[in-house]
Amino acid sequence: MVSTQSTGPPVVTGDQLEELWTRLQLGLSDILSTGDTRNKSSLLEDADNLCIHGDKQDLYKKISREIEDHMRGCSASFCKLDFPDQTAFLRELADVWLKHSKQTYLIRNIFNYLERRYVISQHHQLLPLWELGAQTFRTEMMCVQNVSGRCIDSVLALIEQERCGDVIDGSLIGTITLMLRKLDMYRSDFEEAFLQQTNEYYRRQAVAQLHSTAVPEYLGYVTRSLEEEERRLRLYLGSSSRDQVIKTVETNLIGNHIEGLLEKGFDAMMDGSRFMELQTLSTLLSRVPEGVYHMCLYLYDYIKKRGLEIVMNPEKDKTMVHDLLEFKCTIDSIIEESFPNEDCVDVKKKAFEEFINKRPNKPAELIAKFIDGKLRSGNKEQNEEELEDMLDRVMVLFRFIQGKDIFEAFYKKDLAKRLLMGKSASIDFEKSMLAKLKRECGSQFTFKLEGMFKDIDVSKDLMSGYKEKDGSTVDLGVTVLTTGYWPGYTPDTAVVIPSQIAKTLERYKVYYLAKHSGRKLSWQHSLSFCTIRASFNTTSEKKVDQRKELSVSAYQGVVLFLFNSATKLSYPQIIEATGIEEEQLQRTLQSLACGKVRVLRKTPQGKDIDTGDSFEVNTDFKHKLFKIKINQVQTKETTEENTNTTEKVFQDRQYQIDAAIVRVMKARKTMTHPVLVSELYNQLKFPVKPTDLKKRIESLIERDYMERLKDDINTYHYVA
Amino acid sequence: TVDGRCKVREAVVSTQSTGYSINALIFSWRLGVVVQGQITREEFTNGLMALGCDSVDKLKSRVSQLDNDIRHPTKFKDFYQYTFTFAKDTGAKNLGIEDALRTWKIVLAGRFSHLEDWCTFIAQHDRRSITRDTWNLLLDFASTINSDLSNYDEEGAWPILIDEFVGWLRPRINTSTS
Numbered sequence: 001m002v003s004t005q006s007t008g009p010p011v012v013t014g015d016q017l018e019e020l021w022t023r024l025q026l027g028l029s030d031i032l033s034t035g036d037t038r039n040k041s042s043l044l045e046d047a048d049n050l051c052i053h054g055d056k057q058d059l060y061k062k063i064s065r066e067i068e069d070h071m072r073g074c075s076a077s078f079c080k081l082d083f084p085d086q087t088a089f090l091r092e093l094a095d096v097w098l099k100h101s102k103q104t105y106l107i108r109n110i111f112n113y114l115e116r117r118y119v120i121s122q123h124h125q126l127l128p129l130w131e132l133g134a135q136t137f138r139t140e141m142m143c144v145q146n147v148s149g150r151c152i153d154s155v156l157a158l159i160e161q162e163r164c165g166d167v168i169d170g171s172l173i174g175t176i177t178l179m180l181r182k183l184d185m186y187r188s189d190f191e192e193a194f195l196q197q198t199n200e201y202y203r204r205q206a207v208a209q210l211h212s213t214a215v216p217e218y219l220g221y222v223t224r225s226l227e228e229e230e231r232r233l234r235l236y237l238g239s240s241s242r243d244q245v246i247k248t249v250e251t252n253l254i255g256n257h258i259e260g261l262l263e264k265g266f267d268a269m270m271d272g273s274r275f276m277e278l279q280t281l282s283t284l285l286s287r288v289p290e291g292v293y294h295m296c297l298y299l300y301d302y303i304k305k306r307g308l309e310i311v312m313n314p315e316k317d318k319t320m321v322h323d324l325l326e327f328k329c330t331i332d333s334i335i336e337e338s339f340p341n342e343d344c345v346d347v348k349k350k351a352f353e354e355f356i357n358k359r360p361n362k363p364a365e366l367i368a369k370f371i372d373g374k375l376r377s378g379n380k381e382q383n384e385e386e387l388e389d390m391l392d393r394v395m396v397l398f399r400f401i402q403g404k405d406i407f408e409a410f411y412k413k414d415l416a417k418r419l420l421m422g423k424s425a426s427i428d429f430e431k432s433m434l435a436k437l438k439r440e441c442g443s444q445f446t447f448k449l450e451g452m453f454k455d456i457d458v459s460k461d462l463m464s465g466y467k468e469k470d471g472s473t474v475d476l477g478v479t480v481l482t483t484g485y486w487p488g489y490t491p492d493t494a495v496v497i498p499s500q501i502a503k504t505l506e507r508y509k510v511y512y513l514a515k516h517s518g519r520k521l522s523w524q525h526s527l528s529f530c531t532i533r534a535s536f537n538t539t540s541e542k543k544v545d546q547r548k549e550l551s552v553s554a555y556q557g558v559v560l561f562l563f564n565s566a567t568k569l570s571y572p573q574i575i576e577a578t579g580i581e582e583e584q585l586q587r588t589l590q591s592l593a594c595g596k597v598r599v600l601r602k603t604p605q606g607k608d609i610d611t612g613d614s615f616e617v618n619t620d621f622k623h624k625l626f627k628i629k630i631n632q633v634q635t636k637e638t639t640e641e642n643t644n645t646t647e648k649v650f651q652d653r654q655y656q657i658d659a660a661i662v663r664v665m666k667a668r669k670t671m672t673h674p675v676l677v678s679e680l681y682n683q684l685k686f687p688v689k690p691t692d693l694k695k696r697i698e699s700l701i702e703r704d705y706m707e708r709l710k711d712d713i714n715t716y717h718y719v720a
Numbered sequence: 721t722v723d724g725r726c727k728v729r730e731a732v733v734s735t736q737s738t739g740y741s742i743n744a745l746i747f748s749w750r751l752g753v754v755v756q757g758q759i760t761r762e763e764f765t766n767g768l769m770a771l772g773c774d775s776v777d778k779l780k781s782r783v784s785q786l787d788n789d790i791r792h793p794t795k796f797k798d799f800y801q802y803t804f805t806f807a808k809d810t811g812a813k814n815l816g817i818e819d820a821l822r823t824w825k826i827v828l829a830g831r832f833s834h835l836e837d838w839c840t841f842i843a844q845h846d847r848r849s850i851t852r853d854t855w856n857l858l859l860d861f862a863s864t865i866n867s868d869l870s871n872y873d874e875e876g877a878w879p880i881l882i883d884e885f886v887g888w889l890r891p892r893i894n895t896s897t898s
Binding site for chain 1: 813814851852853854856857860875876877878879880883
């Protein structure tokens, strides 16, 4: 507001200007010393007036000087002070700063007119009043007598103390750092030192902690440290340094020690299924570059290591499938809970595939047997749902196996036994299993197996048709097997069947061939069984005849029938009379005379069958049951059968390799060795070694199916 | 003539001490002899004509130059492959180990740095006969593979017996050089 004079334009004399300034100077002095002044409004007026009528540049300079002088005074007295500790020093400094800030603010308000009308237009040369105040503080306070250095050291020291567990005045730190920012000193003077200190601190801590604590505890320490740093940053340091600080912590505590951590603690945590700890590990590792990558490597190695322990030890074969299922289940849960990460799922699959196939053939065989055990009647371990679930999980294991033809051979053999001996628990389960296999391997794989089921059904129909037509009362059951669907059985037409039975069989044959004239039927007695009514005439005083019903295999029946017409027979005689192949016959005789149920007596006693042995009916035979089963021989598997099955598959593979080689060579006529080998790997569905392929190639060369080129031993040529 | 045949034998025998030697083999090869130990009238006449011998003296001098016939690598290869047919029993497809070893020692002498090792290896191996393919490829092995086996490719088209030989030989070489 300009005071108007009654006459003419306003004129302000030099004296009046002097007066204005004096008053202002007093006011400034007030503000600077006490932080406030009375009569703010008149000061404002005076300021405006001086601004309008006086020299603005000069005014600015005067203000500047006032502030400067005051600051110098403050600084001088500040530096004379003695501080008991760093906190006290900082407190005083903060105090001075806050006062100064307030004062500067007030001054700016008062000289607002000057600021707007003059300072801003001079912005290249003059600082606005607030910035002027700040700069003055910096030059006269901070940069004098190493106040800034001391300030920063104190802050750093306090932070270090807090990291070590002490309680410090956080808001003080907050004030100081804000001051540094406002003074444009945060970045230049503080930040780098702070980061360096942080780096050093955590570098040392990492070594110390890793050395003295177990991994799970260390992970806890890391998590807490990160949380603490975040808190400190959030509450008093400000977020501009946040990313760098956190990165420093991560690098020092995790990044530089990835291998060390994993080496030290991964396996133990996996073994113990420590979900939470593993989850923490996974989360922390994902914060550093390559963390997850290394973890995946360890996961892979772990799965492989434990998996091989299960699979490679022949002594653990009995429980292999069960152990594998359990192991897979555990790994699945761990990964789901703690490593919810695509890469880890991949790693799991690769590892399983790798270790399961390290032991060729056995896992496939054992899985087939395992399924057989579950599908047999008498398996009361699981209810329907549990069984379905278990079979599904077994299929997952099956998926990893590379030599699926081994599985097929064993599965087929076991299925045949189940179907023919009536040992299936339920046709529904069988069909369900078949459907699973079909989904997994395609219909070609299950085509023959389905054929087996068809044969069973068709045979049932045929049987009822026969019974109607024939009208005989003989309790007969016939299953007609289509060769090719069923496993290969050695024909045993040499076996001598008792005549009554033979006649009945003949009648069926006639009936069947009438329906299917082009076909050929041959009886497979090794698969057949019967029920025999036996009476044991005891030679003791008690004239009670023991009558029993014996469930026996056909072979066993054939042997027993001999004793209807002879009391005692020698081993060679039995061989001749029955026509049964010797090894089979020995097993049969053992089951009748040397096992738990001895319907025959062998002289001399003993487990093995020798040429000198002779047999007779055991007249003293006693058993608590009326109906007795002695046909376990057929249903149990012998080790020879096992090796035979595997051998057949290997033989078959050889034929397949040969056929593939010939097929490929015939089509391309000329091929180099590496190209041929890679083409074969594409075509063959089972695992092969390069030596296997070479063997077959050499064999085919020897048999003149192919030859090498004269000038290039590495290239083959098809011989038409 | 019978006389002539004896002279031939004399000429051949006179240039070396034993009956079964490289010269005898080369000679048989040049004559195109099919069955070892026997020579047909036709083989005899045609062979001698091919060699340019119409007199015993010429024959004698020719025999002493038999080395020349196998100097060129292609000719040697041809000769070497012939010796397989020559050494084996006429009806058999493959060559028995004993005969194979005997023949190798003669024809590959000086041409195969690992000949001795090879013979040791074969002698203790359970294979009882050598196929034509393996026989032929041994020459390729001898002529192309370095004596430290550095350029041998197990993934290549070499016969399995030679793969096994390399596997057997490698550690032996390494221990002798280390």
